[in-house]
Amino acid sequence: MSDQKNLPTVSRRDVVQLALAAGIVPLTGGWAAGQSRTEVEVLMTNALMGPGLREVVENEANVKITDAPFRTVTDSISRLLAPGGTTRFSVMHAQVEVARNPILGEKPGDEKIAPLDLAKIPNAANIADVFKDNYIRRDGKTYSVPGTFGFDTVIYNASEIPEADPFTQSWGMLFEDKYAGRIAWFDSALHMFLCAGLYLGNKAPEKMQGADLEEVQKFLVSRKKNVRTFWTSFAQGANLIGSGEVLCAYGPVVMRASLEQRKFPVGSAWCKEGVLSLVSGGFIPKDAPHKDLAHGIINAMIGPEYAKRLTKAAGYLSCSRYGASLISPEDAKRAGYGILDGTVKHHGISQPANFNAWVEAWSRVKSA
Amino acid sequence: MLLEYYSTYRNTRKLPFVAGQSAPQRRASRGGWLLAPAMAWLFLFTIVPVAMMLVLSFWTSTAYGIKAEFTLDNYRTIFGEPVYLSTFARTLRIAAVTTALTLVVAYPVALIVSRARGGWKAIALLFIFLPFWTSYVVRSFLWLPMLGRNGLINFLLIKLGIVTRPVDWLIYNEGAVYVGLVYAYMLFMFLPIYQSLDKQDRKLEEAASDLGATPARTFWRVILPLSLPGVFSGCTMVFMFACGAYVTPQLLGGASSLMASNVIGSQFQISNNWALGSALSITLMVIVLFCFMLGSSRLGLLQVLSGSRR
Structure with missing residues (x-):
């Protein structure tokens, strides 16, 4: 009893205070750590900063990311080229072959983006050799490093269209009568003319002009009767399939990933004419507010942890060597890493020189 | 309301300002200054954007963006296509x-x-x-x-x-x-x-x-x-x-x-x-x-x- 008397007395209030302190300290510590991070605004396909990916970048680069709503690559470039456009975003990520000319400008000195300090991007050493042409460089300076790649193909409702059907392995799904009235096209001159060109046997559809372009335009007009609607955003496209409104659609990998995350049975065609592949790279606008932190973000986006999570979270594939090696061979094959070793036929998306003619031809298709 | 005010303002502007102006006329004249914020708003958010758009419509578009080079090609395209x-x-x-x-x-x-x-x-x-x-x-x-x-x-x-x-x-x-x-x-x-x-x-x-x-x-x-x-x-x-x-x-x-x-x-x-x-x-x-x-x-x-x- 006497021993008990000598013990320090602990009141109920002490216990409550201790418990509160134990709970609050880590909470406030975490909150304070979050608050101490600099907020950095980025512009890229929003899926690249989706759940599971944003945390990796924020932790590795020690920043708080705010990602602006993404519309299209061209829209992103337009926002960069607009007056004052180089001051808002710290990092942008866009399709290299579409962005290269406008962001570099006509001649040295016209660049809208800042040269990168590769010493601050050590993960660049791990970019696969196959992407050596997808850097943006001028006069010995590197302005962009490849970060992610992906491909566009036909995606379809696998519960209604059998995956084993050879018909599903072609761009023809979007054009032939078999699924008439249940097809959605992408409202994009570039993508629709490229896939239609490939389907019609053109080996380099991005070079189409004049009669070639007109032939594809006539073909698209003749097949428009089978189309239910056009989609303009990834979410809209995924919803068209997910809601049962259409059975198949022009589909970038991010749409497939979105449907898979909803457990929707989605099939993805390995088109015999070749899927349309694209490489995206990170770059820093010339007058970006946080250039040092921006390097950290680009570095994190080609790091092993981001590469490992990328495909499952967003559908895209990593240009880093870690991309395929950190996931199972089955997952790598299904994701499309076969593009790298040649087992998946693909055709790189690039901007045609006479793009205005393509846009006008697409307007004619739409208004027909 | 704004239009009625503008109408009053326009009518009062026609009156010559003389020492013998009546009180309502003087009030209406002073009221013209009250239009200044609305006019500034109209200028900034209507006139300036439309003027910018008009100027841009005569510039040249290239693969590298837009250039301040005068051209009528954009209008030729619209009326020719x-x-x-x-x-x-x-x-x-x-x-x-x-x-x-x-x-x-x-x-x-x-x-x-x-x-x-x-x-x-x-x-x-x-x-x-x-x-x-x-x-x-x-x-x-x-x-x-x-x-x-x-x-x-x-x-x-x-x-x-x-x-x-x-x-x-x-x-x-x-x-x-x-x-x-x-x-x-x-x-x-x-x-x-x-x-x-x-x-x-x-x-x-x-x-x-x-x-x-x-x-x-x-x-x-x-x-x-x-x-x-x-x-x-x-x-x-x-x-x-x-x-x-x-x-x-x-x-x-x-x-x-x-x-x-x-x-x-x-x-x-x-x-x-x-x-x-x-x-x-x-x-x-x-x-x-x-x-x-x-x-x-x-x-x-x-x-x-x-x-x-x-």
Whole structure:
């Protein structure tokens, strides 16, 4: 009893205070750590900063990311080229072959983006050799490093269209009568003319002009009767399939990933004419507010942890060597890493020189 | 209100300022300064953007962006390429049909509400305003789960045994665009008509009745003519808004619903051709302005905008 008397007395209030302190300290510590991070605004396909990916970048680069709503690559470039456009975003990520000319400008000195300090991007050493042409460089300076790649193909409702059907392995799904009235096209001159060109046997559809372009335009007009609607955003496209409104659609990998995350049975065609592949790279606008932190973000986006999570979270594939090696061979094959070793036929998306003619031809298709 | 003020201001400006000016005249002169914020607002948010767009429309677009080199090529493209002219024609047609349909829907509603009494009028007005408290885009999106293949209407049609398979033609065609636009712009037609009808002196109707006019004749000879300023005002607003419709045709129109704003949008967002996009915008603006001038020639600018007789 006497021993008990000598013990320090602990009141109920002490216990409550201790418990509160134990709970609050880590909470406030975490909150304070979050608050101490600099907020950095980025512009890229929003899926690249989706759940599971944003945390990796924020932790590795020690920043708080705010990602602006993404519309299209061209829209992103337009926002960069607009007056004052180089001051808002710290990092942008866009399709290299579409962005290269406008962001570099006509001649040295016209660049809208800042040269990168590769010493601050050590993960660049791990970019696969196959992407050596997808850097943006001028006069010995590197302005962009490849970060992610992906491909566009036909995606379809696998519960209604059998995956084993050879018909599903072609761009023809979007054009032939078999699924008439249940097809959605992408409202994009570039993508629709490229896939239609490939389907019609053109080996380099991005070079189409004049009669070639007109032939594809006539073909698209003749097949428009089978189309239910056009989609303009990834979410809209995924919803068209997910809601049962259409059975198949022009589909970038991010749409497939979105449907898979909803457990929707989605099939993805390995088109015999070749899927349309694209490489995206990170770059820093010339007058970006946080250039040092921006390097950290680009570095994190080609790091092993981001590469490992990328495909499952967003559908895209990593240009880093870690991309395929950190996931199972089955997952790598299904994701499309076969593009790298040649087992998946693909055709790189690039901007045609006479793009205005393509846009006008697409307007004619739409208004027909 | 602003227009009435401007009218007063303009009239007072005509008066020479003399020492013997009356007090009301001096007050009106001083009142001119009160217009300064509104004029500054108009200059900054109307004149400057339109002027910038006009200048851009004469610049040259290249693969590297836009260059400050004068050219008429953008306008040559618009008037030489049939797709742009046909898109403008389709836009005007859709806007005209939308205006007519909105009028047909809004007029009876405005008439009934204006004749309602006390609490019923307040309740009716509340229900008319209620959907407009949400954004235009949300109201356009709402038609997707209503009209879609697996939407509410198809669900009801199948449940009631009217059809066995979902009806595909409820959405993604021009008809769906009309549904979306009429719904979106209903309020802009309803309000000026309601205002015209509500202000009418009921004794005129009683007098017409006393003189032996049937209700239909009273409507055609008394109510309708007196509400015409509201009708014209509503039609003008709905027509102008419909000419610039972007979201509704994109969401509900499907494969054949291209309107001018969609073409303009694609120049900025897809082809990065700001010069041609600006030229298309200016052309659309001139066409709409021309239609507006035609419409206002009958009643005068102020009456069309304010929806009331002077």
